[in-house]
Amino acid sequence: MTTRRPRRLRRTESLRQLVANVHIHPSDLMLPIFVKEGLTEPQEITGLPGVLQHTEESFLSVLDAARDAGIVSVMFFAVPLDRDETGSQACRSDGILSRVIRRARGHVGDQMVVVADLCLDEFTSHGHCGVLDDRGEVDNDATLTHYVSMATVLAQAGADLLGTSGMMDGQVGAVRTGLDQAGFSSVGILAYGAKYASNFYGPFRNAVDSQLVGDRKTYQQDFRRSGEGIDEVLLDCEQGADIVMVKPALLYLDVLSQVSQRTTIPVAAYIISGEYSMVEVAAAAGVVDRESTILEILTAVKRAGADIICTYWALEFAEKLGK
Template identity: 45%
Template structure:
């Protein structure tokens, strides 16, 4: 009878041995928590397609940041839900616009919190596109000029990090130039460097109350293109990005791993609204163990090469980690 000379199961025999041999680990510091802030509301508004996620009034933002800090979150990513929309998203670069106000509120609540500004125009334009629309498409270079104004406004308001999500060509070079010229050379940029035109974003439109119709396929990436995905991130690294990102997460672990193999920069992944909503729906239907599936997914991101994870599960994940 054959007997294997080496047995992998020897090191899986007990819980203590399995913990000793575990290669990939999650920490509270790995997580970035997205928060949605809406103008002109007085109480939190539940996001119907994302159970447990709220759009908060400005008056509640400070309390939410304090709560996140107390739970172990060390970075928040802020999204504004504006009621002052126009064709170019001009409110987003006003000194007292929503973007600037929510950054100041978050920093005042917990000065030690790393406050990250999501820099795009889709929440601030009346058409919902990520920049200036011309000839039924987004004008790349006009959008870059507006983006430069937006990121300087965010930095002046106290943002610790800029996170541009619009997938405009040259956006990192333009942002770095604007920040440096305005005296903010110390502010890092976390680029949405490989962002796909994905069906997984659907619930996010509920979260930001978007009426967007159409497609962003002319500027976000084709989900079929792995080599281009790597090239996008490497281009942003060359232009001066401090952190790279892949969005969405679970369907693009191969892309995450490829970027990790070719770049030594910190690497983030965004576990997006559709990923979150699917887990919540399946758990509510009783067909999966929510905690087990979430933690397995988060470990997959780390195993593929992510250093940072942007996730709506972040607070729950930290609680589960503390219970281990």
């Protein structure tokens, strides 16, 4: 019997490169960008080393760098000065997120895909992703009305895609109908189909100055249910999603793999703030080699089925991959 020797193809780096079949390209990476109203200079975000809240001017240089590195998509989150119970700033055409989207579109034209986060959590005084009813609970259907208004102003501002991240039932269908009725049938929806109530969102809440007290377990998915993410992704596809998102990425690679096998539309995955910070802290402590660990993580997410990887490492690694 001939002995099989798989190690033959691992013997040298050039052999390993020859047979590798999972590759990361700059265009696979989506860069999240935070812009805070009223800032006069960028500021560090607690828990997210190397990630900044930008001014309405400084984010333009990030766009330039991303474009030059081969990144083709950016997702914007905005932090307003004023918040209220209904997150009304989110639905204003002169609000911070609308201003940022309008300026980004004017700056890059069609050279980049401009994605706007469509959620109320950054804009509400209570920090929830929707409006509250008389009992202090998130009112699903009342929230959808606000989402449609927000979608319309962001489409008017020039967004290519809207990231429906609030996890309200029927949000994709409501936004799709609202956009079509308003004449924005060409604006797409990046649907957060499988978004879990994770313990790893903490640094992101610092990034958007979240006012949340309590949790979002009544609308984000329960990590103890294995099939719920698939069900919601399929619902979003039925309602008109153009791209579906799995979030978090690393802790839910099994869900990501299943989603990529069950859908025919593009699949995105978001390596979230706590997953990012975990690696950065470990690398700073000398526990892991930072660069090779990050590359392994990006490759794992791509291997599991992600067509698009939303990550705070996007710009750094796009520049490295392009060398």
